[in-house]
């Protein structure tokens with residue numbers, strides 16, 4: 291295993307991930323400063339979209355976790371960070387609408403979302419044992435542990451792969467709904483929503499590439515150990 295291989299499979303995805311994170315932060319910062327003409331906050335946007343879709347059993351809640359916005363399908367909660375919940379910026383309504391996109395997927399039994407929910411427990415288990423498995427495998431040169439590590443990374447990779455259609459679909463729904471309901475105006479406002487949501491989508495692509503890189507690297511490392 292040479293350094294070039296390590297750089298290509300681990301280093302490049304890591305750099306890509308950091309760059310994607312940076313792009314999300316900068317897009318959020320830029321569009322957090324631009325209010326929408328309608329003056330609606332993220333929370334009001336979410337309530338309107340959910341009501342429009344006839345979803346009455348999802349609660350919109352404020353959470354104290356910057357950019358930790360998410361839809362919780364098991365608790366039927368739409369969790370918005372403080373900036374998004376109270377903010378009436380292009381970024382706030384864009385992110386709120388994206389999370390509503392997940393609630394809509396849940397309502398209509400969107401296949402990839404269901405699949406993603408089903409593999410969450412396996413994914414959590416895999417990521418919890420992974421550090422010990424990898425450390426043990428390389429320290430004690432136990433091929434069995436490395437094989438277990440490969441299985442863990444395979445689960446993580448599949449999870450990140452299934453996440454892609456879920457996230458892209460939620461953003462596409464959000465963009466269309468915001469326009470249709472007149473919450474965001476075409477032109478600058480719609481362009482800002484695109485910028486924020488497209489930057490966020492890129493972080494999911496980066497997470498998938500990183501999981502794939504780790505998986506390939508570990509498979510190569512095991513073959514190297516066996517020789």
Ligand SMILES: [Zn+2]
Pocket residue numbers: 388389392456457460
């Ligand atoms: Zn999402």
